[in-house]
Amino acid sequence: MDITKIITPLNAAQRAAVTAPPGATLVLAGAGSGKTRVLVHRIAWQIQVAGLSPHAVLAVTFTNKAAKEMRSRLEDLLNLPAHALWIGTFHGLAHRLLRRHAERSGLPSTFQVMDSADQLRVIKRLLNTLGLDEAQWPAKQLQWHINAQKDAGVRARQGSDGNDPYQRQLLAVYRAYENICQRSGLVDFAELLLRAHELLRDHQDLLDFYQQRFQQVHVDEFQDTNTVQYAWLRLLTEGRGNLFVVGDDDQSIYGWRGAKIENIHLFRKHHPDHQLVKLEQNYRSTGTILKAANAVIGFNSGRIGKELWTQTGDGEAIALYAAFNELDEAYFVVERIRAWVAAGGSRSDIAILYRSNAQSRQFEEKLMASHIPYRVYGGLRFFDRAEIKTALAYLRLLVNRTDDTSFERVVNLPTRGIGASTLETVRHVAREHQLSLWAATETVIQQTRVSARAGQALKRFLNLINQLAEQARGLELFEQVKLVVEKSALLAFYQQDKADRGEEKAENLEELVNAAKLFDPYQNNEESLSELDLFLAYAALEAGEMQADDAADCVQLMTLHSAKGLEFKQVFLVGMEEGLFPSQQSVDDAGRLEEERRLCYVGITRAMRGLCLSYSESRRLYGRETHPRPSRFLKEIPPHLVQEVRLRANTRRPLPGFGVVQSSGQFKLGQRVRHEKFGKGVILQQEGEGAQERVQVSFQQVGVKWLMLAYAKLATDG
């Protein structure tokens, strides 16, 4: 019983959390306050001091990365392998439950997990089948709607049409989508969660079993849970409140995808006796950075309330740079990076954070030109690449012939003379007789409903899949993958394809074989499943884990969202402009604006020592020149914490008439104005000179208008 090892490294608040009594506990963990440490030490405490069996521990995270880190830190601390513990993501654990109890959850044992791209394809195909116009019923929107319903725990049969034709149609699509998935044995991400919830809800014996088994349930990033996830947690801990949750209401940035910050408040309501522990001592950032973060987040309402502090000193001031345009901004950032590296700093300590991915390019170009290695996060993941998905579709078809999505994907790739009209016949037969595309193809061949030539092609395809399945039997996983990649002629197809980076794609296919070789099914211990099943689930659920070449010393580029949970010595928070950050779509809605502000808080608190903010007075966006105002968040930082940076006057002056519009002096961009007829407004754009000078004004009452300055009686306001 090595209690000291568990307790000694903790501060008082952390210790209170780790040693809290077994009931419901809410740990409000500020950024950089040792959240993961508390979680890990809590579990270790339960096992080594409270005598809990490792078997009885459940720990749930959102990302595979977090799950992995928790497991490995736990192994370090306990000094033993942590197989026995159920540590995983919501989706991973749900998947595990559904596999174990496939029949009882109403799924075929061969069911496959779809990622969101697969899901979108299913919906698009469905729209075709239903004869709905894609322009009027955008597949993306329907996908969003269906997922939102599922995240909220609503099934199609529970939905109400409200006697509204639009709602009725949505409902019909949702219902049809459920049918298709059920028939094809396909499960999307939201479905994993919803079904896992229903499984426990509807089977008392299973619920009893798992309630009995999981004596302590731990949840990371609780503020990000959605309705179904919380409902599932409540089921598991019903009546006992053996739920230890860690979260931060100020870092809730996923409301737009169903996360319910309210779950924190519900938790407190549902568990009146809960322990509340606030972790406010920060071990990451300087005092200055924390003061800025506290000030900004203080503008939000309805917070539980928390103030970060540190024992470390104030450190250097926050730098602020006003760029002329986005190129100048990138130039400035790269100069600072160069100086940092020249002073002996390492590149991997630097992050450039932005609101949207589109902003990365300018920085990439300047970094490239300066020969500074960098890495952009959030690009296309390995398992998301088209050629990889195609190869996986072949594999899924081997496992499950009713997988229509995979069927559609590979039936004519590489091209084997199965054209659109042939496929239409197959789809028609499938619809008519409620068959899978595979079964429908067999029927079509039998009844010779297509030309002899097409029939032959179809027959060849069915034979190919059957033969592959036959030959794959008994082979090692990587040999199976290799077999499929080669015999499907996919590899040769891409090797021949000179035009579309075919060579690269062929290499990726070989890389897939390699990934299969390295795949360790033991890590995903689920005895009853074949290695191939596990590999396919891994590809769908853990696609992110492939890109782990962080060995090189690179500057890190990523969105604010992907920066959550990370820290860097030097952070550049760029594009601090109204309309960009906060994003245009959020400014009209108080709730969404607060989420943007939390995002800003997340960004600021990523910085350990240095924080540099920048905005641009002019920016090319969607091919148009815009003149945004500085972000409101900049004004929310106390000025005495900020040091505005000015480059030497002669270095980066823009040429007259180039980039920056000359101002008449009286009206600047962003200037608040008043018009006697239109009321109050803000200047958005300006062009022309002298008598021709006109300005674009956004009026509160009447919207955006162009006005000739010579005629319009505009007065400055405020």
Next chain:
DNA sequence: CTCTACGAATTTTTT
């Protein structure tokens, strides 16, 4: 079936 052309959209992202 493949290639070109035109039009529309365009935060954030994990699973």
Next chain:
DNA sequence: ATTCGTAGAG
């Protein structure tokens, strides 16, 4: 600007 998807021609 750029990307992406569809429609129409070759």
